[in-house]
Amino acid sequence: xxxxxxxxxxxxxxxxxxxxxxxxxxxxxxxxxxxxxxxxxxxxxxxxxxxxxxxxxxxxxxxxxxxxxxxxxxxxxxxxxxxxxxxxxxxxxxxxxxxxxxxxxxxxxxxxxxxxxxxxxxxxxxxxxxxxxxxxxxxxxxxxxxxxxxxxxxxxxxxxxxxxxxxxxxxxxxxxxxxxxxxxxxxxxxxxxxxxxxxxxxxxxxxxxxxxxxxxxxxxxxxxxxxxxxxxxxxxxxxxxxxxxxxxxxxxxxxxxxxxxxxxxxxxxxxxxxxxxxxxxxxxxxxxxxxxxxxxxxxxxxxxxxxxxxxxxxxxxxxxxxxx
Amino acid sequence: xxxxxxxxxxxxxxxxxxxxxxxxxxxxxxxxxxxxxxxxxxxxxxxxxxxxxxxxxxxxxxxxxxxxxxxxxxxxxxxxxxxxxxxxxxxxxxxxxxxxxxxxxxxxxxxxxxxxxxxxxxxxxxxxxxxxxxxxxxxxxxxxxxxxxxxxxxxxxxxxxxxxxxxxxxxxxxxxxxxxxxxxxxxxxxxxxxxxxxxxxxxxxxxxxxxxxxxxxxxxxxxxxxxxxxxxxxxxxxxxxxxxxxxxxxxxxxxxxxxxxxxxxxxxxxxxxxxxxxxxxxxxxxxxxxxxxxxxxxxxxxxxxxxxxxxxxxxxxxxxxxxxxxxxxxxxxxxxxxxxxxxxxxxxxxxxxxxxxxx
Numbered sequence: 203x204x205x206x207x208x209x210x211x212x213x214x215x216x217x218x219x220x221x222x223x224x225x226x227x228x229x230x231x232x233x234x235x236x237x238x239x240x241x242x243x244x245x246x247x248x249x250x251x252x253x254x255x256x257x258x259x260x261x262x263x264x265x266x267x268x269x270x271x272x273x274x275x276x277x278x279x280x281x282x283x284x285x286x287x288x289x290x291x292x293x294x295x296x297x298x299x300x301x302x303x304x305x306x307x308x309x310x311x312x313x314x315x316x317x318x319x320x321x322x323x324x325x326x327x328x329x330x331x332x333x334x335x336x337x338x339x340x341x342x343x344x345x346x347x348x349x350x351x352x353x354x355x356x357x358x359x360x361x362x363x364x365x366x367x368x369x370x371x372x373x374x375x376x377x378x379x380x381x382x383x384x385x386x387x388x389x390x391x392x393x394x395x396x397x398x399x400x401x402x403x404x405x406x407x408x409x410x411x412x413x414x415x416x417x418x419x420x421x422x423x424x425x426x427x428x429x430x431x432x433x434x435x436x437x438x439x440x441x442x443x444x445x446x447x448x449x450x451x452x453x454x455x456x457x458x459x460x461x462x463x464x465x466x467x468x469x470x471x472x473x474x475x476x477x478x479x480x481x482x483x484x485x486x487x488x489x490x491x492x493x494x495x496x497x498x499x500x501x502x503x504x505x506x507x508x509x510x511x512x513x514x515x516x517x518x519x520x521x522x523x524x525x526x
Numbered sequence: 527x528x529x530x531x532x533x534x535x536x537x538x539x540x541x542x543x544x545x546x547x548x549x550x551x552x553x554x555x556x557x558x559x560x561x562x563x564x565x566x567x568x569x570x571x572x573x574x575x576x577x578x579x580x581x582x583x584x585x586x587x588x589x590x591x592x593x594x595x596x597x598x599x600x601x602x603x604x605x606x607x608x609x610x611x612x613x614x615x616x617x618x619x620x621x622x623x624x625x626x627x628x629x630x631x632x633x634x635x636x637x638x639x640x641x642x643x644x645x646x647x648x649x650x651x652x653x654x655x656x657x658x659x660x661x662x663x664x665x666x667x668x669x670x671x672x673x674x675x676x677x678x679x680x681x682x683x684x685x686x687x688x689x690x691x692x693x694x695x696x697x698x699x700x701x702x703x704x705x706x707x708x709x710x711x712x713x714x715x716x717x718x719x720x721x722x723x724x725x726x727x728x729x730x731x732x733x734x735x736x737x738x739x740x741x742x743x744x745x746x747x748x749x750x751x752x753x754x755x756x757x758x759x760x761x762x763x764x765x766x767x768x769x770x771x772x773x774x775x776x777x778x779x780x781x782x783x784x785x786x787x788x789x790x791x792x793x794x795x796x797x798x799x800x801x802x803x804x805x806x807x808x809x810x811x812x813x814x815x816x817x818x819x820x821x822x823x824x825x826x827x828x829x830x831x832x833x834x835x836x837x838x839x840x841x842x843x844x845x846x847x848x849x850x851x852x853x854x855x856x857x858x859x860x861x862x863x864x865x866x867x868x869x870x871x872x873x874x875x876x877x878x879x880x881x882x883x884x885x
Contacts, residue, residue: 271647308853
């Protein structure tokens with residue numbers, strides 16, 4: 203099976219969907235001639251033409267709004283945010299226009315908004331945010347966050363085929379750092395389905411995005427110390443896989459909730475509430491949250507390093523929880 | 527001016543269209559009168575009530591010339607656009623009253639009615655949002671190459687929002703068949719135009735983006751018709767977008783609860799004299815296109831239609847609370863919005879709540 207980078211897997215997924223379905227088209231800033239700020243859409247203009255790979259003005263709200271209009275007309279637009287930080291400029295079109303149309307008057311709005319999120323590349327406060335939770339709080343949207351190249355391809359295809367607005371958060375730190383086996387040809391990863399990234403018995407670490415790799419690194423370390431971590435990769439945040447979350451906690455009886463997004467109102471809080479409601483009797487220790495602090499993402503390397511969760515922090519928390 | 531006058535002559539509607547325009551003007555006025563001044567006051571309509579009294583000519587004069595395949599994105603004061611595109615009074619009244627068989631199943635209010643089969647995408651309360659949506663619609667219309675257009679309405683207050691800027695620039699850059707129609711009714715809620723923008727006429731915004739900007743007497747349905755005809759023809763021919771500023775006046779408060787005491791009284795009196803319905807009626811009688819008797823018949827017919835629609839809506843069931851959980855997502859059995867009102871009532875769609883997967 204071919205091994206490819208996370209970035210190439212995204213590109214291959216989009217490429218195949220463009221070949222498969224003429225209603226799929228791309229729009230965004232610098233995605234055509236230039237191939238996108240991170241080159242996700244490189245080569246697509248030449249292959250698919252300017253009608254299907256559209257360079258737009260710097261107008262995030264119009265990018266999303268036009269995608270909504272085209273989706274209502276039966277197309278399947280894939281809109282790129284050059285950085286997911288800039289999605290705030292299109293926020294209203296996402297949460298008020300796209301998210302509510304089907305509920306209000308029954309029309310399908312199949313569109314994907316994708317782009318790079320996350321920290322670790324010294325991008326500073328405006329090129330580093332993990333802002334997925336802004337949208338997880340909006341009924342009518344779906345939110346996915348692939349961690350592997352396999353899932354990157356499978357989820358972009360599922361997102362494009364979905365009849366609802368899907369936000370697809372890529373992690374820019376993973377673009378060229380992660381490589382794994384990606385089947386040639388067609389497959390999808392169902393939206394709303396988590397996966398067990400590593401089997402374990404003592405502590406469940408539930409996470410997503412780049413933090414899956416952090417959790418795996420910590421699990422490797424802890425295994426040498428005789429503590430077995432099970433790592434669950436959510437893959438989708440809205441809807442999230444409630445059964446997978448409950449299953450791993452019922453198995454391990456202790457849980458760490460880990461993410462790169464900030465703490466208050468983060469996914470960990472939602473999962474903690476779910477566990478308190480439905481797995482109270484299964485817990486043999488306190489629910490532990492490891493998240494970024496409630497600050498903007500700082501620029502300077504020591505500040506950013508302090509801000510981000512890492513394997514060391516996860517391992518320390520796991521040791522403590524194991525001993526509880 | 528000569529140019530526009532020449533065009534106006536060339537774009538004069540035929541007698542049948544003139545009669546239909548009078549009908550839609552009168553229907554709008556009478557239906558909104560019932561909604562704002564009767565049903566709302568009786569407590570049969572709750573929530574915000576926004577009407578287009580005084581500015582009916584803008585929707586009538588533009589929407590009346592749309593063809594199959596065109597898409598209109600009306601504002602909340604463009605009642606006639608919905609009716610001309612095929613929404614029935616029964617549907618509209620049922621929606622105002624929050625009934626289960628209204629086009630939104632009670633989920634959204636006022637004129638937030640959409641249906642792609644009828645080429646209508648409704649406004650949302652976040653003003654200006656439909657302008658970029660119109661661009662996306664027009665991109666697809668342009669690709670299809672069948673000469674269709676998208677027409678989007680918004681108020682002068684909305685022109686202060688960024689989405690209007692993004693959309694007008696976008697439409698001009700991509701040479702899209704969009705007609706931007708600004709219903710300039712002089713007040714955005716309580717804010718007069720002097721506090722909204724610093725130019726005399728918003729028409730300058732057209733050339734600023736690279737499209738024509740045309741000032742129109744929004745209380746003259748024939749002037750609206752002519753200007754819209756030209757802008758629509760331009761869009762159909764692939765020559766790009768246009769901006770029309772239709773000057774009119776909101777002959778009521780922002781909403782039914784607003785007495786509009788901030789509007790100088792003489793302004794209402796002055797604009798009353800320019801009433802678009804009276805103007806057209808006078809002209810049609812003078813030109814012997816319609817007789818006084820025919821117009822009375824029209825008025826009676828309209829009252830009957832409104833009576834029937836209001837009675838239908840009042841007799842219609844309210845939605846069951848839990849039906850509000852349905853249709854947040856379009857799932858595999860997604861047929862909400864495609865079926866008729868009746869069959870929708872008979873078989874409520876399956877629950878596609880946020881925790882389902884449907885890939």
